[in-house]
Amino acid sequence: MARLAIEGVSKLFGTSYAVRDFSLEVGDGELVCLLGPSGSGKSTLLRMIGGFERPSGGTIRIDAKDVTSLPPERRPTGMVFQSHALWTHMDVFNNIAFGLKLRRLPKSAIHERVESALALVGLADYGRRMTTQLSGGQQQRLALARSLVLEPKILLLDEPFASLDQHLRERLREEVRDIQQRLGITTLFVTHGQDEALALADRIVVMRDGRTEQIAPPSTIYRQPQTAFVAGFIGSMNFVQSHTRNGVCGHPLFPLAIPIEDGPVTLAGRPEALVIRPSDRADAATAHRIVDFGTHKMVDIDLVDGTRLKAMVAPDDRIRAGMKVEPSFASFFAFRDSALVHQSMPAKSDAEAELLSV
Numbered sequence: 001m002a003r004l005a006i007e008g009v010s011k012l013f014g015t016s017y018a019v020r021d022f023s024l025e026v027g028d029g030e031l032v033c034l035l036g037p038s039g040s041g042k043s044t045l046l047r048m049i050g051g052f053e054r055p056s057g058g059t060i061r062i063d064a065k066d067v068t069s070l071p072p073e074r075r076p077t078g079m080v081f082q083s084h085a086l087w088t089h090m091d092v093f094n095n096i097a098f099g100l101k102l103r104r105l106p107k108s109a110i111h112e113r114v115e116s117a118l119a120l121v122g123l124a125d126y127g128r129r130m131t132t133q134l135s136g137g138q139q140q141r142l143a144l145a146r147s148l149v150l151e152p153k154i155l156l157l158d159e160p161f162a163s164l165d166q167h168l169r170e171r172l173r174e175e176v177r178d179i180q181q182r183l184g185i186t187t188l189f190v191t192h193g194q195d196e197a198l199a200l201a202d203r204i205v206v207m208r209d210g211r212t213e214q215i216a217p218p219s220t221i222y223r224q225p226q227t228a229f230v231a232g233f234i235g236s237m238n239f240v241q242s243h244t245r246n247g248v249c250g251h252p253l254f255p256l257a258i259p260i261e262d263g264p265v266t267l268a269g270r271p272e273a274l275v276i277r278p279s280d281r282a283d284a285a286t287a288h289r290i291v292d293f294g295t296h297k298m299v300d301i302d303l304v305d306g307t308r309l310k311a312m313v314a315p316d317d318r319i320r321a322g323m324k325v326e327p328s329f330a331s332f333f334a335f336r337d338s339a340l341v342h343q344s345m346p347a348k349s350d351a352e353a354e355l356l357s358v
Ligand SMILES: Nc1ncnc2c1ncn2[C@@H]1O[C@H](COP(=O)(O)OP(=O)(O)OP(=O)(O)O)[C@@H](O)[C@H]1O
Pocket: 013, 017, 018, 036, 037, 038, 039, 040, 041, 042, 043, 044, 045, 192
């Protein structure tokens, strides 16, 4: 188990920053997901922690030891890449044993550790297979075993399941979480899949342009996004541009109380918080497209100014395309200059309050 501290780390490529003044502390046994769009600096940051890239500034410490300028092999880290770079001329057993042989461990110890790594990732009977005879998911498990067998203090995973289909990705994600918790290994996981981050992480770091937008547990990221970018990046979100005057939103359909100074405001609300009811108002919105997901229906509605919103309604809702509707937000966020300035929270149901208090 280990603690990781990243302090003010930057990486310049030429004249542009891939990572800028980034700080993060990861606790013993914690799993943190780095989440962000393509090019936001996630891989560069992970590579700097693994020692594959040298920071232009800042410090990286593992258990208080400064490792900033140590090469990968002298760091207590194990990295699993998106392309796993397995050795195709070796069988599964020897792929895993390789790192241990370099460390000159006795044969019996190598055997024992490889066998237990194979069992850990569900490949107990595959030791003598060649890597080319493995499926994509098995290859990814092997890549994981090859890292874990060296007993790293910190596990670094760079989009390890990106090339796998959705079903397999979800299964491996659960397996990794299970293994990570059993071993209690401090882990950083890079992904640009929000579902992956929400399902896996103890905390999520949302990155944008090499900087941190927000660091928080998944439920906080979802329920209390601090910036409009985070709000729009995690889950589905409706945005409505308006302004406030005397603490009230000036949009005729959304006359919400927003106790901030007069000025522009961006309203944001989830589809599940957008309530729609039939209306004959002149400025009513129009239900446009309805998709029935079985458990719920998703309705696209167009405001008169062309803004498109999504509302989630019950499966037996009578809504039809072409109907005039009046939307309202049961709960919403308000942003100004991208920063959260106000948030209304609905009264929590007992069941939800109970879940949150666990
Ligand atoms: N070796 C390099 N030389 C020059 N620029 C680089 C290098 N590696 C990364 N970059 C740039 O740094 C920025 C961050 O890249 P990085 O790969 O860290 O992003 P990412 O968030 O991991 O993206 P993705 O999700 O697409 O993998 C990008 O603008 C990228 O073009």
